[in-house]
Amino acid sequence: MEVNKILNKLIEIVGSEFVSNNPADLYIYSQDPGASEPRPVDFVILPKKVEEVQKIVRLANQEKIPIIPMGGGLTLSGLVIPNRRGIVMDMKRMNKIIEISPLNRYALIEAGVTSGQLLAHLNNNHPDLQPPIPDAPPSITIAGNALIHGSGYLSQKYGDHGSMINGLEVVLPDGEIYKFGSCALSDYWFTRGPIPDFIGLFISSFGTMGIVTKLSIKLFPKPNMRDIVFGLCKDPSVLPELISNITYADVAEDILLGIQDKPDWMKGYTFIIVYITGETEEELINKTKILKKMYRKAKSRYMKVPKRIEEVFLEKPQFAAKAADFRKGGGFEYVGAFIPLQLIPKMIQIGTDISLKHGIIPTLGARLIGQGHSAMFFISYSFNRADPKDMKNARDALHETNKAALEIGGIPWKAEIAGQQLIMEKMDPNYKKLLKGIKNLIDPNGIMNPGNWEVK
Amino acid sequence: MGGEIIISANLEKDWKDIVHRCFRCGYCKFTHDYSDFNCPSYKKYRFETYSTGGRLWLIYGLISGELDWNKDVANVLYACSTCGNCSENCRFDKFNDLLVDIIEAAREEAVKNGYCPENQKALVERIKNTEMYNPYGEKNSNNEALKEEYDLPDEAEWVYYIGCTSNYRQKELRDATLRFLKKANINFTLIDEHCCCSPIIRTGQTECVKDFINYNMMKIRETGASKVITSCAGCYRTMKSDWIKHDDSTDIEIFHTVELINDLLNEGKLNFKTEFNQKITYHDPCHLGRHMKMYEIPRDILNRIPGVELIEMERNRGNAWCCGAGGGVKIGYPEWSVEIAKERLEEAKKTDTALISSACPFCRTNLNDANQEFEMGFEILDIIEIIDNLDYEITNSN
Numbered sequence: 001m002e003v004n005k006i007l008n009k010l011i012e013i014v015g016s017e018f019v020s021n022n023p024a025d026l027y028i029y030s031q032d033p034g035a036s037e038p039r040p041v042d043f044v045i046l047p048k049k050v051e052e053v054q055k056i057v058r059l060a061n062q063e064k065i066p067i068i069p070m071g072g073g074l075t076l077s078g079l080v081i082p083n084r085r086g087i088v089m090d091m092k093r094m095n096k097i098i099e100i101s102p103l104n105r106y107a108l109i110e111a112g113v114t115s116g117q118l119l120a121h122l123n124n125n126h127p128d129l130q131p132p133i134p135d136a137p138p139s140i141t142i143a144g145n146a147l148i149h150g151s152g153y154l155s156q157k158y159g160d161h162g163s164m165i166n167g168l169e170v171v172l173p174d175g176e177i178y179k180f181g182s183c184a185l186s187d188y189w190f191t192r193g194p195i196p197d198f199i200g201l202f203i204s205s206f207g208t209m210g211i212v213t214k215l216s217i218k219l220f221p222k223p224n225m226r227d228i229v230f231g232l233c234k235d236p237s238v239l240p241e242l243i244s245n246i247t248y249a250d251v252a253e254d255i256l257l258g259i260q261d262k263p264d265w266m267k268g269y270t271f272i273i274v275y276i277t278g279e280t281e282e283e284l285i286n287k288t289k290i291l292k293k294m295y296r297k298a299k300s301r302y303m304k305v306p307k308r309i310e311e312v313f314l315e316k317p318q319f320a321a322k323a324a325d326f327r328k329g330g331g332f333e334y335v336g337a338f339i340p341l342q343l344i345p346k347m348i349q350i351g352t353d354i355s356l357k358h359g360i361i362p363t364l365g366a367r368l369i370g371q372g373h374s375a376m377f378f379i380s381y382s383f384n385r386a387d388p389k390d391m392k393n394a395r396d397a398l399h400e401t402n403k404a405a406l407e408i409g410g411i412p413w414k415a416e417i418a419g420q421q422l423i424m425e426k427m428d429p430n431y432k433k434l435l436k437g438i439k440n441l442i443d444p445n446g447i448m449n450p451g452n453w454e455v456k
Numbered sequence: 457m458g459g460e461i462i463i464s465a466n467l468e469k470d471w472k473d474i475v476h477r478c479f480r481c482g483y484c485k486f487t488h489d490y491s492d493f494n495c496p497s498y499k500k501y502r503f504e505t506y507s508t509g510g511r512l513w514l515i516y517g518l519i520s521g522e523l524d525w526n527k528d529v530a531n532v533l534y535a536c537s538t539c540g541n542c543s544e545n546c547r548f549d550k551f552n553d554l555l556v557d558i559i560e561a562a563r564e565e566a567v568k569n570g571y572c573p574e575n576q577k578a579l580v581e582r583i584k585n586t587e588m589y590n591p592y593g594e595k596n597s598n599n600e601a602l603k604e605e606y607d608l609p610d611e612a613e614w615v616y617y618i619g620c621t622s623n624y625r626q627k628e629l630r631d632a633t634l635r636f637l638k639k640a641n642i643n644f645t646l647i648d649e650h651c652c653c654s655p656i657i658r659t660g661q662t663e664c665v666k667d668f669i670n671y672n673m674m675k676i677r678e679t680g681a682s683k684v685i686t687s688c689a690g691c692y693r694t695m696k697s698d699w700i701k702h703d704d705s706t707d708i709e710i711f712h713t714v715e716l717i718n719d720l721l722n723e724g725k726l727n728f729k730t731e732f733n734q735k736i737t738y739h740d741p742c743h744l745g746r747h748m749k750m751y752e753i754p755r756d757i758l759n760r761i762p763g764v765e766l767i768e769m770e771r772n773r774g775n776a777w778c779c780g781a782g783g784g785v786k787i788g789y790p791e792w793s794v795e796i797a798k799e800r801l802e803e804a805k806k807t808d809t810a811l812i813s814s815a816c817p818f819c820r821t822n823l824n825d826a827n828q829e830f831e832m833g834f835e836i837l838d839i840i841e842i843i844d845n846l847d848y849e850i851t852n853s854n
Contacts, residue, residue: 022528116490139482324479386476
């Protein structure tokens with residue numbers, strides 16, 4: 001590759017301020033906050049307009065240079081670290097909130113809009129609406145989260161965040177702009193169908209199919225009041241039925257589970273955290289009563305928690321990155337496997353065993369998705385970034401967890417490349433054949449984040 | 457393995473052992489409500505490298521040997537006004553308060569490795585120049601003429617430490633302070649001061665800092681003073697927070713002018729006789745606000761000046777947008793520096809005020825520069841200058 005020639009062409013597209021191949025920038029973009037090892041990058045570029053994205057893609061295709069689109073860069077599983085060098089396309093300068101439709105409840109935004117930006121925009125301008133955002137820092141992008149099958153606020157009630165996409169504008173490897181969803185034929189980005197639904201191709205494909213430049217994401221009414229009701233459960237075997245019953249009663253906006261061995265008082269329990277909402281205090285009291293009754297019936301109990309703990313859980317977004325500081329080592333990564341409810345007790349056992357085996361304090365939990373249709377169960381491994389052995393230990397634990405989750409019937413979420421290979425080992429051969437065919441059709445030169453979902 | 461605390465107890469000394477604690481979560485970039493980026497550097501450059509997280513990871517790369525010193529790395533470390541917004545928003549306790557210190561310590565390493573940018577080098581060259589002793593390259597003023605003009609003694613209870621910016625660039629501010637101290641009947645004097653070292657500490661050029669501190673302390677002690685007052689937020693932060701790292705004597709108390717004014721008001725000794733009928737917005741200097749946590753005193757003073765209507769900018773107190781002058785940015789990146797100030801002026805415009813007040817001559821300089829360059833039409837005055845415009849009476853201040 002003629003580095004200077006490519007650099008000059010990239011400069012022609014976005015200007016010299018927003019493209020770099022200097023060692024400082026390449027160092028930062030060669031790694032993410034998870035446990036993956038660094039991998040080299042050739043260029044970092046920050047486009048502002050879709051036309052610039054098109055030109056970069058055309059250049060990359062012509063020169064056969066990989067492109068790795070990046071949102072907030074916080075998947076933790078190395079998905080935006082190039083696998084075969086190339087151009088990291090940081091989308092965060094494309095940060096326009098184009099339209100908020102209060103009536104049709106969607107936000108049409110550019111791909112670089114952060115969750116913090118959309119949350120603040122709605123709080124300030126449409127306080128009766130709330131966005132689907134994950135338990136991740138405000139620097140993550142709405143598009144990045146939705147496109148990795150993210151989950152978080154409102155997932156229990158309305159499903160994973162990928163399912164909340166109404167429409168996409170995507171630059172495919174041929175450099176052309178494609179529109180998917182109602183925007184393909186209407187001025188309103190209000191729905192995904194009723195036409196053949198290609199949007200799924202771009203979800204959890206980790207930038208291997210194209211570069212999403214705009215998306216319409218569903219917004220939801222924000223109830224007047226919000227509270228949490230904690231439950232404490234000693235016997236994990238009761239959890240699937242208890243959770244199922246809570247979703248039947250339709251009292252929960254969101255449901256989280258938390259299992260930790262530290263501090264000591266948490267050991268041996270599953271904490272059930274149910275978010276309830278209402279228009280009046282009375283409604284909240286009634287929902288709390290229903291939950292207390294359900295907890296009792298499931299041999300669990302209601303737990304009153306101090307205000308400061310309530311505040312931690314009610315904060316939007318929740319400060320989940322705190323896990324990186326549990327051991328003052330600056331790092332954590334987790335396997336978040338999508339599982340059916342009945343696998344929750346098994347996953348608790350798997351997570352605890354693997355954590356202890358690797359000398360890491362068990363820190364696990366789950367977020368319910370789609371009124372009991374599934375759960376994203378996470379097993380988190382904190383590590384000391386300054387200790388390569390400790391990072392390898394975390395990587396080994398993650399790999400072992402991916403294997404275990406797959407063995408019992410779960411599916412690792414936003415898996416790193418090694419995890420993707422494990423998934424594909426178990427995948428139906430015809431699914432793989434089709435995946436390979438579609439990838440080859442869309443990206444014949446294999447420039448889109450190569451190494452990911454590579455069918456061998 | 458799991459659960460152990462890796463950091464040591466002595467954080468200040470062992471910053472190299474804790475820098476990897478940064479997860480690069482990105483909270484440091486934002487305002488309190490996430491509505492905007494509040495890190496001037498990230499907002500300008502937009503590469504992750506230019507967030508505080510990016511800087512800390514670069515620093516870790518240098519420490520671990522994964523990265524070599526070079527001009528680009530040094531530039532990232534210096535393209536930061538050390539405003540402290542990152543410390544305000546970082547969520548990792550007992551780490552967040554060290555972020556600016558870590559960046560400054562890394563700049564010291566840059567200097568040692570020969571990577572201090574040229575513009576910033578001028579600061580130390582001028583300060584060390586025996587004809588100057590100030591970062592502006594002006595001939596040193598021993599302040600004898602001022603002592604004579606204001607009839608100040610050689611020995612006194614207080615020293616007014618003017619600071620280089622007030623003495624060489626913002627003389628109205630200096631003179632207003634002198635008049636106020638005289639009127640308040642404060643028993644004070646001046647010294648032949650040399651730079652407090654704020655600009656060279658902030659830019660990592662610390663080789664001569666101890667000598668300058670020793671000299672200034674010696675001069676202060678020669679007057680018999682037990683208290684030093686300054687009208688400069690930068691000098692205040694440096695004397696109160698940095699000097700003690702180099703000089704363990706605790707016999708000198710440090711005050712900002714606003715603290716004295718506030719005390720006089722609280723004790724009922726300062727009475728305003730005329731009104732200042734204007735809407736004012738207050739700009740929090742980083743060195744007084746985020747660095748020293750002094751947010752309310754300036755506001756309490758402005759609110760007690762008859763006729764003043766204080767209107768807050770959207771970003772205020774710990775959330776305030778930096779003026780862009782600090783951390784060596786004014787000299788290192790002059791165009792960007794006024795761009796940062798311009799953003800503050802645009803924010804001030806939304807308050808429908810015509811007067812911006814602050815308590816820092818360096819903020820005053822940079823806001824004024826942007827005001828002129830972009831023809832924003834503001835009047836920019838220090839609190840002490842507003843008071844100087846009024847008739848007031850001070851009784852029994854001793």
